[in-house]
Amino acid sequence: MPTPIALVDVNNFYASCERLFRPDLKGRPIVVLSNNDGCVVARSAEAKAMGIKMGVPYFKIRGEYEAKGGIWFSSNYGLYGDMSHRVMTVLESMSPRVETYSIDEAFLELGETWAGNLIEYGLAIRAKVLQWTGLTVGVGIGPTRTLAKLANYAAKKWPQTGGVVDLRDETRRAKLMAITPVDEVWGVGRRLGARFNQQGIQTVADLVSSDTKTMRARYGVVVERTIQELRGHPCADLAIEPDAKQQIVCSRSFGERVTDRTTMYQALADYMARAGEKLRAEQRCCRAVSVFIRTSPFNGNEPYYGDQATTKLAVPTNDTRVLLHQIAHLLDMIWRDGYRYQKGGVMLGQFTPIENQQGDLFDTGSNDRLMEVLDKINNSGLGKVRFASQGLDQHEWLMKRERLSPGYTTRWEDLPVAK
């Protein structure tokens, strides 16, 4: 019998974070929008009940939604990141082995202390997270991560479970699977779901009872693993230590269309500087540097254009100046006049550890100190040092965030005041 695993996630995470500091919004529908206030990326229970769909462009629902009293916020990742950290800290106090899976989810290995009493354990987790952070979590328990995910789905779907479901019992599992659509399974997205349906696989039970060999031949090894996990055979361990990143991407949709090369260059320089910071935080150097630009794929009235260009550095680097230096010739390779660009970005890849760098014979000296000082200043919260190529203005126009909530937990000036 494999060690039981719990999947714990925060209900309506972003929307709950916003409401945490705005008790006056209790009972009101809340949605949080993506960057540029584009799509709906999180919904409160009330907004879900109104039928607001995940990922829908906000302008399509705005009129009706606001007429019905709906509230919206721009994404406040500083706030969500900090609240996430608090939740994870509580979870780490409840289990010695925790895998942070996303900003609002974690897998916990359940030790012997709690064996046989896992519903109570789940309830204890909920109570403690609520008391310490004010956020409500759901808990799904099973012998594999995929089953823990499924249990978590059930805990959300049926409130009478009290927010905790244990799927270690096979009879219970079979009952749930028989009534759960196959596309609720972790790893089955829209496309696979549609192909399964076509093949007569409608429920999770249908998938579990399918022939493994046939499924592997038809859909590949990922689907085979999913089936094994649904049968209770673990195919992956908990990833307690996150794997080193294999690529770093910094990209944004623009608040306004970009039509001149100089502006595009500044935007890319801005992303590149950010990518360099992330690279150094990972303690890595990179060899591959790419930039990409594209017009909107949604605008039928304009021709679409998008392309990317990559260069391989002779010597791996994490020096922002070297990275910035690549932009001009990469942009030359793909820039076309006459288009209204909607998005641009940079990518870094082919990483090597920082400590065993091959020295550059012709290098005039190490730049480590400069980058270190730069990062320290920029992380101090006291001010920002920028490269000239990023432009002198702060390009606030690059991203729209019309309704950004305060940094309640991350800025002294924004601390909520108790009355």
Next chain:
DNA sequence: TCTGGGGTCCTAGGACCC
């Protein structure tokens, strides 16, 4: 007017090597 950002893994095919 208005459609996110940042990742992962797998597979197939081509280049290249011995």
Next chain:
DNA sequence: TCTGGGGTCCTAGGACCC
């Protein structure tokens, strides 16, 4: 007449996740 087999690395594309 007749044209290997096995391996690696890289890239592009497709699928998925939150």
